[in-house]
Amino acid sequence: MAATNMKSIDEKIARQVVRPRPAESHKGTFGRVLLIGGNKQYGGAIIMAAEAAVSAGAGLTTVATDPVNFTALHARLPEAAAIDYSADSLKDQLASANVILCGPGLGTDELAWRILDLVCRSAEPDQAVVFDASALDLLSQRPDLLKEMRAGELVLTPHQMEWQRLSGIKIADQGDRANQEALERLFSAGMKNVILVLKAHRTRVYDLTGEIYRNSAGNPGMATGGMGDTLAGITAAFIGQFGQRLSSVLAAVYCHSKAGDDLYESSYLVRPTQLSAYMPRLMKRLSTC
Numbered sequence: 001m002a003a004t005n006m007k008s009i010d011e012k013i014a015r016q017v018v019r020p021r022p023a024e025s026h027k028g029t030f031g032r033v034l035l036i037g038g039n040k041q042y043g044g045a046i047i048m049a050a051e052a053a054v055s056a057g058a059g060l061t062t063v064a065t066d067p068v069n070f071t072a073l074h075a076r077l078p079e080a081a082a083i084d085y086s087a088d089s090l091k092d093q094l095a096s097a098n099v100i101l102c103g104p105g106l107g108t109d110e111l112a113w114r115i116l117d118l119v120c121r122s123a124e125p126d127q128a129v130v131f132d133a134s135a136l137d138l139l140s141q142r143p144d145l146l147k148e149m150r151a152g153e154l155v156l157t158p159h160q161m162e163w164q165r166l167s168g169i170k171i172a173d174q175g176d177r178a179n180q181e182a183l184e185r186l187f188s189a190g191m192k193n194v195i196l197v198l199k200a201h202r203t204r205v206y207d208l209t210g211e212i213y214r215n216s217a218g219n220p221g222m223a224t225g226g227m228g229d230t231l232a233g234i235t236a237a238f239i240g241q242f243g244q245r246l247s248s249v250l251a252a253v254y255c256h257s258k259a260g261d262d263l264y265e266s267s268y269l270v271r272p273t274q275l276s277a278y279m280p281r282l283m284k285r286l287s288t289c
């Protein structure tokens with residue numbers, strides 16, 4: 001793919017997507033987001049994703065996680081509901097969500113496999129699914145699960161090592177043509193509405209139409225554990241509010257990095273939770289002036 005096909009992910013797309021909220025609205029208007037992940041070791045990952053989802057405007061946020069994380073989640077984020085991710089009630093939550101984010105801190109044990117399988121089989125055409133982190137590592141062993149999915153939109157958010165596992169392309173060889181071909185291979189005869197967010201210093205976004213987008217924002221202060229979990233939560237919230245569109249995902253990528261850049265101006269590093277706390281002000285600014 002020639003570099004000339006590359007489009008920039010910049011403030012323009014964010015301003016097109018992040019519009020003032022309609023007055024005639026309620027929490028259901030802005031998306032029911034279900035986040036699944038957080039085993040005993042990685043509870044922080046799903047808590048950071050949930051903080052990001054709430055702060056990026058998800059109308060209703062539910063976290064399906066190991067019960068060991070309930071108290072921490074409720075103490076940090078009373079806006080989110082919590083359920084046990086091993087319980088049968090996960091099926092009901094999966095049925096009622098508009099957007100499902102699966103993977104941050106999920107781990108790769110037998111329960112994680114069962115949950116991934118359930119998400120892949122149950123997602124309907126009116127639902128969007130975002131796979132991140134552990135879910136991508138599991139899928140790299142069972143890529144066939146992707147081909148059978150019926151979700152309306154699927155977003156994959158790997159970092160370069162996760163993409164290496166899933167695509168088989170070594171990090172040094174992750175050029176645009178190879179990435180595009182690997183995405184097409186993963187979904188040949190499968191769903192069409194697929195978006196790959198390949199995270200790096202300058203994140204690139206691919207879809208099955210062959211368009212490639214390059215993020216214009218982001219900085220090394222963002223190289224802090226949990227920053228990808230935060231992007232995943234923002235992405236789910238944006239799809240929930242602004243619709244199953246490529247533009248919602250591009251705006252999420254930009255806003256995440258732009259928030260990081262604003263904070264980096266006066267701070268040596270950017271904590272994911274600080275980035276989330278800043279999101280409502282950034283979104284207000286983008287939507288108004």
Ligand SMILES: NC(=O)C1=CN([C@@H]2O[C@H](COP(=O)(O)OP(=O)(O)OC[C@H]3O[C@@H](n4cnc5c(N)ncnc54)[C@H](OP(=O)(O)O)[C@@H]3O)[C@@H](O)[C@H]2O)[C@@H](O)CC1
Nearest residue numbers: 042043044045104105106107133134159160161225226229
């Ligand atoms: N607080 C918590 O609970 C948190 C929990 N988390 C959860 O941990 C689980 C495992 O996820 P993971 O991302 O930490 O591990 P993995 O997939 O093995 O990747 C790391 C390996 O890849 C390599 N690498 C190369 N290029 C890279 C790149 N561009 N970006 C990143 N890595 C790159 C890297 O190279 P190295 O650092 O050695 O140079 C290393 O060898 C998962 O469930 C996740 O959600 C996290 O979300 C953090 C906060």
Ligand SMILES: Nc1ncnc2c1ncn2[C@@H]1O[C@H](COP(=O)(O)OP(=O)(O)O)[C@@H](O)[C@H]1O
Nearest residue numbers: 159199200201218219220223225226227228229
């Ligand atoms: N040097 C950097 N410059 C710009 N963005 C960065 C940099 N380092 C990390 N990021 C961003 O931080 C996020 C890291 O994602 P990921 O590796 O999945 O983190 P985690 O799994 O710890 O949550 C990505 O969005 C990536 O683009």
Ligand SMILES: [Mg+2]
Nearest residue numbers: 133159228229
């Ligand atoms: Mg990650």
